[in-house]
Amino acid sequence: MRVLVVGGGGREHALCWALAGSPLLTKLWCAPGNPGIAEVAECVLVSATDIPRLLDFAEAERVDLVVAGPEAPLTLGLADACAAAGIRCFGPTAAAATLEGSKAFTREVADAAGVPGAHWRRFDEPAAAKAYIRAQGAPIVVKADGLAAGKGVVVAATVAEAEEAVAEIMESRIHGAAGATVLIEECLLGEEISFFALCDGTTALPMAAAQDHKRVGDGDVGPNTGGMGAYSPPPAFTDALRDEVMATIVQPTLDEMTRRGTPFRGVLFAGLMLTASGPKLIEFNVRFGDPECQVLMMRLRSDLLAALLAACDGALTNFDLRWENDPAMVVVMAAEGYPGTPRKGTEIRGLEAAARIPGAQVFHAGTALRADGALVADGGRVLGIAATGKTLRDARDAAYAAVDAVDWPGGFCRRDIGWRALKG
Structure with missing residues (x-):
């Protein structure tokens, strides 16, 4: 099988890493990929959202399967374009991808299907949204309706915080057109x-x-x-x-x-x-x-x-998925300034030492190669340092040992991943 993975982050590195071990695979590409992905797949300098060029490449290289990593190409119709060309694509059509492209659509589908969820209201005007927040009180959740790269949700502890979120999303448009509509939802606890x-x-x-x-x-x-x-x-x-x-x-x-x-x-x-x-x-x-x-x-x-x-192929009925019992953990190393404006261009060393930690695996999320060949930060979330272990504590210890082997003064990470499961 000739496979094209679309995307260039840590998720796509993990997908390429797993696909590379398949006995069914004959050739693996990733567009646009990153320096870590280049170790297991051939990277193609095509944007993940450039559907025409992705399709041209897939047709020219006789790709058997396109695997969409991020949501953007799916909402733009990558699966539809592949279907029209007779190429398999793992991912929903643009119409089905509206489940992520619009949070209001998701709520409408969920309500129609009887799916349990939070009470919610949709608003197209900020004044009405703020009035509803004042009537409901806090804590309360404010969501941009459209795609906001995972950052369009505010869990507001106070009414003032919720009103500020509405102002930023709907008036300042910090998420662009994704914030034209907001959902105000009950804050679920658990x-x-x-x-x-x-x-x-x-x-x-x-x-x-x-x-x-x-x-x-x-x-x-x-x-x-x-x-x-x-x-x-x-x-x-x-x-x-x-x-x-x-x-x-x-x-x-x-x-x-x-x-x-x-x-x-x-x-x-x-x-x-x-x-x-x-x-x-x-x-x-x-x-x-x-x-x-x-x-x-x-x-x-x-x-x-x-x-x-x-x-x-519609053949999941009798398919058997098997999993390791051993737990896994990943710790994200991010560039200084994230989730605001990350500092790019800082040099990263020590990944070879990190990869030598038993059970560890380094996934690249936002890296690039400098002209002199040095690896540098090129995004907000830059590395995912993962590990497995017999217990979650063992996986955590291995992951953080690998983190500590990375020489990157321009990066930081949380030191408490897994705390809910490990407390006490």
Whole structure:
């Protein structure tokens, strides 16, 4: 199989790393890729959102399968373009990708399917949104309706904080057109879990769960980020909860999307809150999470390429996914200034030493090569340092030992990834 992965971050590095081990693979490309991905795939200098050029490349190179990493190319119609050209694409059509492209659409689908979730209201005018916030009180959640690179959600502890979020999203447009509409939602209480299921349009196959750490600072303080680290499996997410989520959230959504004439194929990422009254939906994403993908790929024992093909071909009914029992953890190393304006161009050394730590794996997320060949930071989240271990504590110790082997004064990380599972 000749495979093209689309994207250039840590998630795509993890996907390429896993795909590279498939006995079905004959050639692997990644567009645009990064220096770490270049170690396992041939990088192609085409933007992840340049659908015409991606399709031209796929046709010229006789690509058998396109794997979409980020959400943007999916919402722009990458899967539709591939289907028109007769090329398999792992990922939903643009219409089905609206599950991530519009949070209001997700809520409408969830309500129609009877999926449990937060009470919500949609607003197109900031004054009305602020009035509703004052009437409801805090804590309360403010969400930009459109795509905001994982940063369009504010969990406001006070009314003033929520009103400020509305002003920034709708009036200052810090997320651009994504903030033309906002959702104001009930603040759900409990443990937040990321759960993933492979879908072939009809059948949903449970994958695994992870727990992400969104806030930038230790102890879950500071602004939200794209994710500062994750671990899998989270002890709070039992097999019984998995079965309940599949029955009450994932399968009903899949059925409702089919009823609407937009069947969902790809990976459905359900952001969940484990509340006192059961699991509830926070939001859907239509791709693997980042950094959750890194720990899922570290634990996956099955052939990833075979699984993606089964999802594309409607053949998940009898497919068996196998996972390592050993837990995995990933610690994100970010550039100074993140999640604001990151400092780019700082040199990174010591990755070879980090990779020598038993159980460790280094994933590149935002790196580049300088003209002299030195590796430098080229983004906000720059590295994902992952590791497995017999216990979560062992995985944590190995991950942080690898972090400490990295020589990068211009970077930082959280030092408490996994704290919920390891406290006490």
